[in-house]
Amino acid sequence: MLAVAFPAAAFATNCYVLATGPGEECLVVDPGIGVEETLREVLAEHRLRPAAVLLTHGHLDHVYSVTPVCGGDTAAYVHADDRYRLADPLSTIDPGTLAMMESQFGQRATWREPERVVEVTDRQRLEVAGLPLEVLHAPGHTEGSVMFALDTVPDGLPADEGLDRTVVSGDVLFAGSIGRxxxxxxxxxxxxxxxxxxxxxxxxxxxxxxGHGPATTMRRERGTNPYLRGLGA
Structure with missing residues (x-):
């Protein structure tokens, strides 16, 4: 699997581009604030065509650029419980934070809801851009927070890590922490x-x-993440 990650211009939200390889259709995950130029460069470099946008949840810092990416047959996939957030995510952000963001970028924040939205449900299995994936509903950060699980890993990972699957966790799980x-x-x-x-x-x-910060592994988090201690699987 080809996987490219880069942070958004605000809140350091990770945007991911996933594909079976160069020159193919791809998935764009959580296109946040100010990602459009970098995303265009990534798509051009690897000759990729967005087939869908996957949203781990509906917070503004994860969805702000979803509409420019979507269009035509490219839909935004979001859990049904967070679908309402795509109507106007600007209304859910603190006014002071919004003013600070607008000052940083020198322009007023605007929002237009994507034309095509696909609501997903827990344990739903999808195949988009040639990548089979499973939706894992994990509420807590928001009502409709999800993780997207794939039975493959990005190319080029060290073999001694023994990794054979990938989860895009959004703001459910971080390296050493969890979402607020x-x-x-x-x-x-x-x-x-x-x-x-x-x-x-x-x-x-x-x-x-x-969704923010470095990638990690379940082996590492199970052993070191304080928020997972004392929980029985």
């Missing part, structure tokens, strides 16, 4: 259940591509 639950729609108890029932059962051989 104190924002509207967050739920600490739901997050604990998601960590216990969805995250912990993932095999140690899972590569975790996080």
């Amino acid at each position: 639950t104190d924002l509207p729609g967050g739920d600490g108890a739901a997050m604990q259940r998601s960590l216990r029932d969805v995250v912990l059962p993932l095999p140690d051989s899972t590569l975790v591509l996080t």
Whole structure:
């Protein structure tokens, strides 16, 4: 699998481009704020054509550039419980944070809902751009937070890591941490259940591509992440 990752211009949200190889259709995951130019360069370099946009949840920093990427047959995939957030994610952001963001970029923030939205459900299996994937609903950070699981790993990983599958975790799981639950729609108890029932059962051989910060592995998180200690799978 070809995988390219780069951070958005705001909030360091990771945007991922996944494909079976150069010159093919691809998946764009969580196109955040200010990613359009870099995304165009990545697509041109690898001769890729977006087949779909996958959204791990509906927060502005993960969806802001979804509409410019979508169009024609390219749809945005989001869990049904976070579908409402795509109507106007600007309304859910703190006014002070929004003003700071607009000052940083020198322009007023605008939003247009994508024309094609596909609602996904827990454990749904999809095949898009030639990549089979499974939707893992993991609420807590938001009601409709999901992780996308693929039975493959990016090319070029060290063989001694023993990794054989990938999970794009959004803001459910980070290296050494988890997503916050104190924002509207967050739920600490739901997050604990998601960590216990969805995250912990993932095999140690899972590569975790996080919504913010560096990639990690389930082997590493199971042994070191303080938020996973004391949870029984």
